[in-house]
Amino acid sequence: MKKNSKTALAAAALLSAGALFFAGVSRLDAHHAFGAEFDPNLPVLLKGPLVRVEWINPHTWFHVEVTAKDGTKEVWMVEGGTPNSLLRRGLKRDTLKPGQVVIVDGYQSKDRSKRANGRDVTLADGQKFFMGSSGTGAPYDAPGKDQRK
Amino acid sequence: MIPSIAVALSMSMLAAFAVPAWGQAAARGFTPSRLANGKPNFNGIWEALGPANYDIERHIARPSMMLREGPHGTLPAVPLLRLGAVAAVPGSMGVVEGGKIPYKPEAQKKRQENREHWLERDPEIKCYLPGVPRATYMPFPFQIIQNQNQFFISYEYAGAHRDIYFKDPGPPETDSWMGQSVGKWEGDTLVVDVTGQNDQTWFDRSGTFHSSQLHVVERYTLMTPNHIRYEATIEDPDVFTKPWKISLPLYRRMEPDARLMDFKCVEFVEELLFGEYRRKPLPRP
């Protein structure tokens, strides 16, 4: 019993110390803290077709056309991560096509422009896009799968 | 189908047969030093000379990099006035074979517009990556690091770099500033096929632009121990009526302490791009 709890403790410790998503970066000069850009007081839920995807660094930007209650359309820019992570998994730019409906929940940019962080970007049925060939929500393929060079 | 066959044919003809006279004369009888695998050794620090980066076409000197009409001919545009002769454009016999670029008429108009809006539009001003072939003739050195399996080019300007792939990975999965370079040897010439460049770069400071259909085929050939003959065939069916070609010598930097300096340049343009957002903005034009 003692050994098991020690293992679990060490596992948890390693995870909490450096491996948890974003947590380990807080001490270091983070790439940029989302906290600098987006306003926690301005939550948004966006739903609509993609009009454009900018596969650029440091962040991918999804342009989503949102229709307001009064019928007016506006385009929001949604911030994702580095496209290189997706390319490395063998995904291509045309995996996401204009017209494809996405749902985004996140927070609006502090400068009050029509921008938000892609806190959770999914297809209309809730699936995370770019989730490997099966699209079942299974863990993405291991790094190094991309058989280039 | 037929037009693209014709284009492909003219591309290959341009590439294979139109070796510039200066290249032929210099190359006669020259055997380059070689790596252990027999390939010519391009290692070293190289730089283009001449004002290709100002304007790749044949042209006489101009008063400034951006012009306006004056009462008796063109004058420097107002924002460049105080730079005087420092902002003038030197003349050149050009690096475009045949002298002029075969623009489609609407593209020619766009190039003229680019010239008139040079300050806002030239990606060099914002320190953006230069693309190919402009990276080659920026007025900055670049270094070739070559071993038996790899050919890597590191450019001083903006820290740009290219890794030449000798195994074709297939069409690029996305566009990039420096494109995807696939190389092969034709005798002692390295032939590099560059695709996947985005449409954001220019060929020079004179508004010479392209679309993301740009296809560049470069040829690097050692002419002497200290000169490379550089040729690039340009194809872009969206912008040009036919393929065209540039060629220029590249010169080895001979000084014993030759090396690439830092020219990241991003920090130099922060005031330009973000200065208006300072808490206390500084004077700006």
Add this chain to the structure above:
Amino acid sequence: MRSSATISCALLLAAGSLPGADTRRTPDGHPDLSGLYDIATLTPLVRPPNVGGRLNLTDAEAKAIAKADADRKAKLNVASDPNRKAPPAGGDGSEGAAGNVGGYNTLWVDNGNGAFKIDGTWRTSILIDPPDGRFPEMTSNARKRAMERGRLQRPNRGDAWWIKEGITPGPFDDPEIRGLAERCLLGFGSSAGPPALPVLYNNVKQIVQTKDTIVILNEMVHDVRTVRMNAKHDPPDIRKWLGDSVGHWEGDTLVVDTTNFNDHPALFSATRDLHVVERFKRLDDKTLLYRFTVEDPSVWTKPWTGEYVWPATESRIYEYACHEGNYSFANILRGARLLEAEALAKPAGQDK
């Protein structure tokens, strides 16, 4: 049988290609370090507090870590509710760089699947010296500077807290005081370094080796480190973003010495006095051992040393043209100006 095996062994040895050893050599006789490597690992730089100071993890512990990570990522990657609402007003409580707004989906992250192993044993930290796997003590000046930096950190509440608290200069006053990664000058977390450290994604490195020059290419921010072999350092007035690297071989180990950093090295809290010595050694056909020692007498009272492995990857370096697409930086500065204007417009005593 035995004698013929011995003879073939001897022949192979003579040919310099004993199988299993580092058989890849360049024409000038050195180990060939060229190739592509993915340095992602879950092992942190600093040893976590509750591994009892051990250098090594047991196999069971390493397995548990890998499993916990895979489970956590799988959970984060399952489908979301298509009828979900917007996240909570006031923030979602996420910490660190996620900044109380939840960052982005886990699928963008590429930080490795497990701890790393050296010589068949799993490691609890990259740091190996000081022996407790933690940084040596900082100098008092460095501690002061760290406290100053800490003064300017606050959880994200979507307000110009520096106006309310009368802190000046504020943390968003000018581009030059923001982080180097935010400005697209250097990759975050000492990605290129030196020393190169694993970060949250884009951990692929490429080495191009020749006799006179060795290039280490780092994906973020398309940083090319040029190592001049058997050369002298630049004079002290030449300062560089990645420092000036000179290299030489000690037997089969490539030793790279880097000095001449400018005032903003990537390594967190380091100064222009930073001095890094890296040692690259090929362990087998697919693995390099990367060991480094960091000295910065302005910051740490003693040098510190770390090591981890660089496993070969089938992947490649993708372009990371950061500055060209840096919408965020303008967004951040504009946002700060807007929040300041709001804070200044409020009568004193009223808060959000």
